[in-house]
Amino acid sequence: MYTQALNTKDTSDTSRPGDSARLAVFQATIDAEDKIEANDWMPEAYRRTLVRQISQHAHSEVIGMQPEGNWLTRAPSLRRKAALLAKIQDEAGHGLYLYAAAETLGVRREELYAQLLSGKAKYSSIFNYPTETWADIGVIGWLVDGAAIMNQIPLCRCSYGPYARAMIRVCKEESFHQRQGYEIMLTLCRGTAAQKAMAQDALNRWWWPALMMFGPSDTDSIHSADSVRWKIKRFSNDELRQRFIDATVPQGLHLGLTFPDPALRLDEASGHWQHGEIDWAEFKRVLAGGGPMNAQRLAHRRQTEDDGAWVREAALAFAEKRRQAKVTRVAAE
Amino acid sequence: MSRAEAQQAIALGDDALVLGHRLSQWSSRAPTLEEDIALSNLALDLIGQARLFYTLAGEMEGEGRSEDDFAYFRDASAFRNVILVELPNGDFAQTMMRQLLFAAFMHPYFAATAEHATHAGFRDIAAKAVKEMAYHVRHAGDWVIRLGDGTAASHRRTRAALDALWPATGELFEMDADETALAASGVVPDRATLHAPWQATLDRVLGEAGLARPDGDAHTLTGGRRGAHTAHLAPMLEDMQSLARAHPGATW
Ligand SMILES: [Fe+2]
Numbered sequence: 230m231y232t233q234a235l236n237t238k239d240t241s242d243t244s245r246p247g248d249s250a251r252l253a254v255f256q257a258t259i260d261a262e263d264k265i266e267a268n269d270w271m272p273e274a275y276r277r278t279l280v281r282q283i284s285q286h287a288h289s290e291v292i293g294m295q296p297e298g299n300w301l302t303r304a305p306s307l308r309r310k311a312a313l314l315a316k317i318q319d320e321a322g323h324g325l326y327l328y329a330a331a332e333t334l335g336v337r338r339e340e341l342y343a344q345l346l347s348g349k350a351k352y353s354s355i356f357n358y359p360t361e362t363w364a365d366i367g368v369i370g371w372l373v374d375g376a377a378i379m380n381q382i383p384l385c386r387c388s389y390g391p392y393a394r395a396m397i398r399v400c401k402e403e404s405f406h407q408r409q410g411y412e413i414m415l416t417l418c419r420g421t422a423a424q425k426a427m428a429q430d431a432l433n434r435w436w437w438p439a440l441m442m443f444g445p446s447d448t449d450s451i452h453s454a455d456s457v458r459w460k461i462k463r464f465s466n467d468e469l470r471q472r473f474i475d476a477t478v479p480q481g482l483h484l485g486l487t488f489p490d491p492a493l494r495l496d497e498a499s500g501h502w503q504h505g506e507i508d509w510a511e512f513k514r515v516l517a518g519g520g521p522m523n524a525q526r527l528a529h530r531r532q533t534e535d536d537g538a539w540v541r542e543a544a545l546a547f548a549e550k551r552r553q554a555k556v557t558r559v560a561a562e
Numbered sequence: 563m564s565r566a567e568a569q570q571a572i573a574l575g576d577d578a579l580v581l582g583h584r585l586s587q588w589s590s591r592a593p594t595l596e597e598d599i600a601l602s603n604l605a606l607d608l609i610g611q612a613r614l615f616y617t618l619a620g621e622m623e624g625e626g627r628s629e630d631d632f633a634y635f636r637d638a639s640a641f642r643n644v645i646l647v648e649l650p651n652g653d654f655a656q657t658m659m660r661q662l663l664f665a666a667f668m669h670p671y672f673a674a675t676a677e678h679a680t681h682a683g684f685r686d687i688a689a690k691a692v693k694e695m696a697y698h699v700r701h702a703g704d705w706v707i708r709l710g711d712g713t714a715a716s717h718r719r720t721r722a723a724l725d726a727l728w729p730a731t732g733e734l735f736e737m738d739a740d741e742t743a744l745a746a747s748g749v750v751p752d753r754a755t756l757h758a759p760w761q762a763t764l765d766r767v768l769g770e771a772g773l774a775r776p777d778g779d780a781h782t783l784t785g786g787r788r789g790a791h792t793a794h795l796a797p798m799l800e801d802m803q804s805l806a807r808a809h810p811g812a813t814w
């Protein structure tokens with residue numbers, strides 16, 4: 230998890246003389262569907278766009294550990310407990326690959342953390358909702374990891390090599406998470422009346438926030454011609470959202486659940502599921518920090534940073550002592 | 563005999579589950595992302611061992627109890643884990659010190675079980691677990707060395723962790739009449755024979771960390787094997803068991 234198209238556009242121009250020849254090579258590489266690698270020349274705006282997108286994605290993975298972590302100690306069977314712990318561990322791993330991909334662009338992980346904690350950097354709005362019952366664990370795997378896959382499959386072909394390769398690994402694990410989440414839902418829906426009610430309630434609360442994961446509607450979004458030309462973005466927000474709805478609605482109906490959208494109906498002519506209007510005011514509010522859990526998510530992350538500071542300092546001090554001891558040893562030989 | 567064997571499997575399962583659960587409480591709270599992943603690995607190893615031991619115990623009892631019956635439907639007084647594993651995590655130094663003290667014992671315990679145990683059920687689990695515990699000794703040992711020989715503050719915390727946990731280490735070597743009888747017939751190792759390898763691992767790590775092995779009484783925090791737990795276990799289990807118990811008979 231989880232990139233979210235926020236369509237921020239890079240406007241600053243930092244071109245220098247001689248760039249136009251290099252720019253032509255750069256664009257030709259992309260047009261040929263070859264990869265740009267860390268040491269290749271790239272326009273500053275490309276670099277900044279990628280740093281912003283990749284770090285936002287990395288932050289989402291790391292913040293995304295918290296809502297599911299809320300049920301880790303209460304998982305209702307040992308099998309589910311182990312699976313949930315392994316899933317959250319995967320998300321930490323995704324954060325790690327993505328920070329590493331961002332670092333190839335010349336930023337340090339510590340700077341990116343600082344941007345997250347200061348509120349300067351965003352993360353996916355979905356993680357600012359609370360996980361109220363165990364069924365939320367099923368719904369998050371099914372819908373949230375499912376939406377992440379829709380967003381991220383095209384990124385496996387992103388023009389920036391380190392990001393594309395990280396996405397290939399991440400997508401494999403996200404599809405495992407999606408299946409696992411659906412399987413939790415299936416078990417609940419075949420279970421007791423209380424379990425089925427829990428599943429329906431979770432779908433009611435998470436459906437709209439999941440649709441918002443694809444970002445603003447195409448009519449309202451700042452169209453980023455650069456991202457398209459650079460092959461960072463290949464499909465529009467609404468196209469990806471539609472694919473997700475078309476894939477997900479039949480799965481929900483198979484579970485015997487209903488969707489909290491009275492306008493949802495299959496358009497026979499196009500074969501697509503049509504949906505009601507998304508509450509964009511809520512989307513903007515949550516993204517801007519006004520969601521039910523924004524403050525707690527950042528406070529948790531800040532506390533973790535603070536609590537671990539002495540450990541990181543000790544590890545650095547130890548490494549430095551060992552390095553100096555080695556220098557002294559080598560000098561004595 | 564099979565009742566005593568099942569009791570052994572339950573006690574080993576309880577040690578693993580309670581410590582695995584404690585480690586899982588670190589998820590999203592570790593000092594670095596790398597360490598978050600490592601702590602989850604340790605927790606997953608232990609939860610995996612607990613599942614195997616509970617399943618074995620259920621087979622030995624022959625009364626149809628599942629792994630989840632053992633984990634979710636027994637109260638604290640029925641748990642047979644040592645006190646060492648139920649104590650709260652404390653800071654990162656205490657978590658790593660506890661892991662070292664426990665794994666430095668379990669590694670030779672499983673090595674002896676894998677090699678000599680007369681019961682195939684114990685032998686098979688031990689053959690897998692011995693590799694996992696070797697990693698736990700290495701990982702926790704590396705951290706104890708780093709923290710002990712890091713900054714003045716980290717040294718102080720590591721020292722305090724060792725002092726706080728030391729009184730709970732003696733229980734690792736305690737054996738009741740049933741376990742003594744099983745050890746005599748070769749089903750489980752004699753815990754007394756593991757004191758030397760345990761101490762050798764500790765001395766090596768503590769030596770590199772610049773810490774001395776405490777000479778205080780190692781037996782003042784004991785009783786877990788008899789079901790006499792500290793006040794820390796019951797709330798941990800209440801949280802862990804709350805959802806499963808709210809829906810008795812449900813499948814998850
Ligand atoms: Fe992820």
Ligand SMILES: [Fe+2]
Nearest residue numbers: 230374403406
């Ligand atoms: Fe995921």
